[in-house]
Amino acid sequence: MTEPLLTARDLRRTFTSGRRHITALDGVSLAIAPGETLGLVGGSGCGKSTLARVLTRLIAPESGAIAFMGDDWLALGGGRLRAARRHMQMVFQDPLAAFNPRATVGGVLADALRIHAVVPKAARAAEVARLIDRVGLSSGLIGRSIHDISGGQRQRVAIARAISVRPRLVILDEAVSALDVSVRGRILELLVDLQRETGVGYLFISHDLAVVRAVSHRIAVMDAGRLVEEGPAASVIAAPSSDVLAHLIGAVPRLTGIIRPERSEDRQDDAY
Amino acid sequence: MSFLRRLLSSPTGAIGAALLSVIASAALLAPWISPGDPLSIAGPALLAPFSDPALPFGTDRLGRDVLAGLLHGARTSLVVGLAAAAASVLLGSMVGTIAGFAGRLVDEALMRVVDAFQIVPGFLLALAFVSVAGGSLPTVIVAIALSSWAQPARLVRAEVLSIRERDYVAAARVIGMHPIEIAFKEILPNALPPVFALAAVIVAAAILTEAALSFLGLGDPNVVTWGSMIAEGRNVLRAAPFLSVIPGIGLVVAVLGVYLVSEAAGEALGRGGRP
Numbered sequence: 001m002t003e004p005l006l007t008a009r010d011l012r013r014t015f016t017s018g019r020r021h022i023t024a025l026d027g028v029s030l031a032i033a034p035g036e037t038l039g040l041v042g043g044s045g046c047g048k049s050t051l052a053r054v055l056t057r058l059i060a061p062e063s064g065a066i067a068f069m070g071d072d073w074l075a076l077g078g079g080r081l082r083a084a085r086r087h088m089q090m091v092f093q094d095p096l097a098a099f100n101p102r103a104t105v106g107g108v109l110a111d112a113l114r115i116h117a118v119v120p121k122a123a124r125a126a127e128v129a130r131l132i133d134r135v136g137l138s139s140g141l142i143g144r145s146i147h148d149i150s151g152g153q154r155q156r157v158a159i160a161r162a163i164s165v166r167p168r169l170v171i172l173d174e175a176v177s178a179l180d181v182s183v184r185g186r187i188l189e190l191l192v193d194l195q196r197e198t199g200v201g202y203l204f205i206s207h208d209l210a211v212v213r214a215v216s217h218r219i220a221v222m223d224a225g226r227l228v229e230e231g232p233a234a235s236v237i238a239a240p241s242s243d244v245l246a247h248l249i250g251a252v253p254r255l256t257g258i259i260r261p262e263r264s265e266d267r268q269d270d271a272y
Numbered sequence: 273m274s275f276l277r278r279l280l281s282s283p284t285g286a287i288g289a290a291l292l293s294v295i296a297s298a299a300l301l302a303p304w305i306s307p308g309d310p311l312s313i314a315g316p317a318l319l320a321p322f323s324d325p326a327l328p329f330g331t332d333r334l335g336r337d338v339l340a341g342l343l344h345g346a347r348t349s350l351v352v353g354l355a356a357a358a359a360s361v362l363l364g365s366m367v368g369t370i371a372g373f374a375g376r377l378v379d380e381a382l383m384r385v386v387d388a389f390q391i392v393p394g395f396l397l398a399l400a401f402v403s404v405a406g407g408s409l410p411t412v413i414v415a416i417a418l419s420s421w422a423q424p425a426r427l428v429r430a431e432v433l434s435i436r437e438r439d440y441v442a443a444a445r446v447i448g449m450h451p452i453e454i455a456f457k458e459i460l461p462n463a464l465p466p467v468f469a470l471a472a473v474i475v476a477a478a479i480l481t482e483a484a485l486s487f488l489g490l491g492d493p494n495v496v497t498w499g500s501m502i503a504e505g506r507n508v509l510r511a512a513p514f515l516s517v518i519p520g521i522g523l524v525v526a527v528l529g530v531y532l533v534s535e536a537a538g539e540a541l542g543r544g545g546r547p
Contacts, residue, residue: 058442085448097439100458112447161447 003070004031005169005201006088011054011064013047024050025061026225032169035195037202039216039233041209041248047225048205049093052173055203056090057081069168086116089162093174095154099146105132105157106142112164131160135190152183156190163194169201176211188215209248213237221245278540279533285540288532295526299346306340310496314340321514332504332515342522345498349479349526352413356478359417361424361471365460368428373436373455383429386422394419398481402490409492412485416478424467424474431463465541472534476527483523498523 013025024047032038042048053059055066057073066073069087076084092098099108109128113119119127129139135156141149146157155175162170172191176184192215194200206212212219212233219236221229223244229236240246279285302310314327314337321330321338329338371382389397401415435441436459444454485491486499493500498519505515 053442056446058445082448082450085446088446090443090446092439092443094439098443100440100444100462102461103440111449115448115450158443161443165447 004067005034005036005069006030006032006055006073006203007067008055009065009067011051011061011066013050013054013059013061023047023225025054025064028064028222028225028227030220030227030230032201032203034168034201035199036218037195037204037216039212039219040203040205040222041207041212041219042222042244043248044207046222048207048222049173050225051222052090052171052203052205056088056171057085083116086165087168088171089165089167089169090171090173091155091158091162091175094178095151095158096146098158099154101147103146104142105137105144105146105149108146108157108161109164112161116165118165127164131164132157134163134194135160136186152179152187155179155183155187159187159190159194163198163200166198167200169203171203171205173205174207175204177206177208184211191215209237209245209251221248275540279536282536282539284532285536288529288534288536291525291529292533295346295350295522295529298343299350302340302343302347306337306343308340310340310344311336311494318508318512320512321518329518330512330514332501332512333508338501338515338518341496341501342498342518344496345501345519346522346526348409348495348497349482349523352409352416352482353475353479353526353530355413356416356420356482357471357474359413360421360474360478361467363417364421364424364426365428365464365467367421368425369432369455369460369463371425372429372432373451373459379429382425386425389418390422390426392419394477395481395484398485399488399490402485407485407490407492409495412482412491415485416481419481420474420477424470427467427470428460428463431466432459435459435462466538469534469538469541472530472537476530476534479523479526479530 008031009029011025011028012023015022015024026047028047028051030038040048040051050059054061057076061074068084071084073084106125106128109131110124113124113127114121128142132139132142137153137156137160141153146154149157155178158175176187179187188211191202195202202215204212204215216233218231219233220227221236221240221242221244223242228242229240229245236245237249240249280289313335315324315331315335317331317333317335319327319331319335322328323330327337327339329342331337332341367382367386371379371386397419398412398415401418402411405411405415432455441454441458444458449458482491482497483499483502486497487503489500489503491497491500501519502516502523505512505517505519509516
């Protein structure tokens with residue numbers, strides 16, 4: 001295997017709420033190769049989103065190390081960090097909350113292009129139109145407010161914003177969970193197509209194993225702040241070694257069509 | 273403009289807006305209705321109201337036209353009120369945004385300064401400032417702004433503290449936006465709606481403070497203001513009470529109008545929620 005794009009080692013983070021200490025990350029280590037999708041599954045409250053926010057430097061870990069594109073990612077600060085952020089983007093769960101309520105579709109993308117000077121100023125409008133077209137939206141939406149478009153369209157804009165700066169890694173934190181099932185499938189297709197085109201790596205976080213299975217090369221399972229299982233997607237789901245994953249498999253009836261039927265039936269029987 | 277429609281659909285908002293538009297048109301039309309210097313002598317002294325059609329509200333002890341004073345005084349009141357509130361909100365939101373967004377030491381330091389300004393009674397602060405710096409319109413505006421910026425600063429800080437945890441601020445950080453741009457482009461505009469409701473209250477308070485300063489003779493002596501008219505009329509309060517009552521009514525109408533509009537704006541914001 002080639003040099004990993006991102007390596008995280010022994011990340012720890014606890015939150016204090018009142019007198020209770022909650023361990024959100026308890027020694028998490030993972031690696032993502034260029035152009036690879038690592039699916040991260042786990043129940044709610046297991047620390048998935050905390051991991052996403054630690055990796056994107058939105059919150060600081062208490063200990064641990066992150067290497068990204070060969071650099072010590074946690075040592076970067078100020079302007080160097082802002083410039084390096086270009087290579088790691090994130091798509092949030094709630095497409096409405098992830099945009100300034102006053103923003104317009106075109107403004108959001110133009111901001112990203114301006115900050116990192118992705119294209120010359122004169123070519124910015126054309127690049128915005130190209131991105132909008134690439135994520136399957138009509139160019140008529142460019143002048144519209146983020147509020148005037150549907151949830152699925154918003155998430156496409158969020159994806160367009162993430163890929164506009166041509167990142168190497170995109171962290172998708174429950175990126176399709178808030179969308180209805182018909183829209184979800186098309187967004188997943190878009191993500192897979194973009195990966196094929198640009199060789200971007202994904203950390204695909206979801207509680208929905210079926211969705212993760214559909215897009216991931218490898219799958220990691222998280223429980224109570226720890227990674228309990230990790231491996232190639234097909235083999236992890238075919239032979240789960242942890243109780244958490246077995247439960248997750250049992251909780252997803254739609255899995256019957258995706259993994260081998262005889263295995264899935266076994267799992268569903270003994271899951272609960 | 274659904275906000276404006278909501279504002280005007282409530283009786284409070286409609287009455288407030290009507291009162292305000294009366295004052296605003298008086299201020300705007302003053303040079304046409306009563307041309308010339310309102311401080312110059314226009315007729316016999318202490319003429320009672322409604323006795324001379326040319327001087328409908330009568331004259332004061334020096335024979336100055338009360339109507340001209342009332343109309344030109346509306347200008348002063350509105351200019352001082354709006355300018356002081358604008359300066360106060362501007363200063364307050366800058367300090368509040370920086371304190372809320374920077375956090376920790378900067379926040380602590382700035383908020384202690386805010387405390388210091390809030391502890392001193394606003395009117396005393398304005399009084400002391402004007403006594404030291406001298407009475408001119410800009411000084412009065414600065415004095416009132418200094419005595420009232422602490423409240424918007426607190427409000428903006430509280431809003432910023434809540435907004436900076438939202439996803440779109442996280443998204444702006446992930447995209448690599450500069451913190452100053454995040455603070456003033458992503459956070460501040462979304463923190464402002466409740467501040468605008470407060471701004472109207474500050475305008476009303478500023479109009480009253482200005483009148484009080486002028487009443488005490490600390491205003492600009494070359495500008496006619498309602499406060500100085502009331503002070504002037506006080507000397508002949510028994511013989512000619514209208515000299516104090518007429519500008520007093522102007523003051524009540526202006527403050528009431530601004531206050532009702534601010535009340536309705538607060539309600540309209542609460543009802544409509546933020547976009």
